[in-house]
Amino acid sequence: DGGITQSPKYLFRKEGQNVTLSCEQNLNHDAMYWYRQDPGQGLRLIYYSQIVNDFQKGDIAEGYSVSREKKESFPLTVTSAQKNPTAFYLCASSILKTGGTEAFFGQGTRLTVV
Amino acid sequence: AQSVTQLDSQVPVFEEAPVELRCNYSSSVSVYLFWYVQYPNQGLQLLLKYLSGSTLVKGINGFEAEFNKSQTSFHLRKPSVHISDTAEYFCAVSDSTGGFKTIFGAGTRLFVKA
Numbered sequence: 001d002g003g004i005t006q007s008p009k010y011l012f013r014k015e016g017q018n019v020t021l022s023c024e025q026n027l028n029h030d031a032m033y034w035y036r037q038d039p040g041q042g043l044r045l046i047y048y049s050q051i052v053n054d055f056q057k058g059d060i061a062e063g064y065s066v067s068r069e070k071k072e073s074f075p076l077t078v079t080s081a082q083k084n085p086t087a088f089y090l091c092a093s094s095i096l097k098t099g100g101t102e103a104f105f106g107q108g109t110r111l112t113v114v
Numbered sequence: 115a116q117s118v119t120q121l122d123s124q125v126p127v128f129e130e131a132p133v134e135l136r137c138n139y140s141s142s143v144s145v146y147l148f149w150y151v152q153y154p155n156q157g158l159q160l161l162l163k164y165l166s167g168s169t170l171v172k173g174i175n176g177f178e179a180e181f182n183k184s185q186t187s188f189h190l191r192k193p194s195v196h197i198s199d200t201a202e203y204f205c206a207v208s209d210s211t212g213g214f215k216t217i218f219g220a221g222t223r224l225f226v227k228a
Binding site: 004006035040041042043045048058088090092100101102103105106107108110 | 123146148150155156157158159160163165204208215216218219220221
């Protein structure tokens with residue numbers, strides 16, 4: 001079955017630690033995205049990528065980094081510079097088309113700082 | 115710039131009653147509109163989308179939405195809800211100038227009571 005796989009489902013981070021969230025898709029989509037979800041705030045865009053080896057900052061990129069070395073993979077690193085990282089993180093992908101494009105989402109990773 | 119406002123953060127309703135979840139958007143150009151549903155601790159899945167043509171759009175699980183350009187609205191409706199419809203619902207918009215980025219509303223939590 002085609003889809004997006006995020007791992008792990010739950011992740012615990014200690015203060016000052018970097019952690020990497022995995023996102024893999026087998027939909028052959030060019031575009032991939034990372035969103036952060038906090039209660040009552042909807043989804044906020046962290047980073048997005050249109051093509052391998054290229055990515056752009058979204059609305060809340062500070063404290064995060066990404067890479068796009070393969071079309072299928074778009075890992076997100078939450079660095080120690082992110083002051084409030086506890087949240088639900090969603091990865092998505094879509095075809096590359098201006099407007100009108102459905103996004104396909106993974107099941108999410110819940111990150112908690114302990 | 116695009117924006118999306120979901121007018122109700124929570125909507126409680128009894129089983130088999132009708133429901134309407136309200137969404138207003140702002141954009142200076144032609145828009146594409148979406149409703150997504152999110153069940154607890156899961157990713158989002160597409161309910162329905164409006165790209166062009168008929169303003170009444172039918173989606174999965176018996177939901178439908180009507181695009182109203184003059185009122186810049188895209189309200190989601192279902193004539194008779196089930197307990198299983200309890201979830202969070204997100205309205206989203208993209209337009210022809212925003213590339214493939216989609217802006218999400220803050221979400222409406224639908225709670226269906228027996």
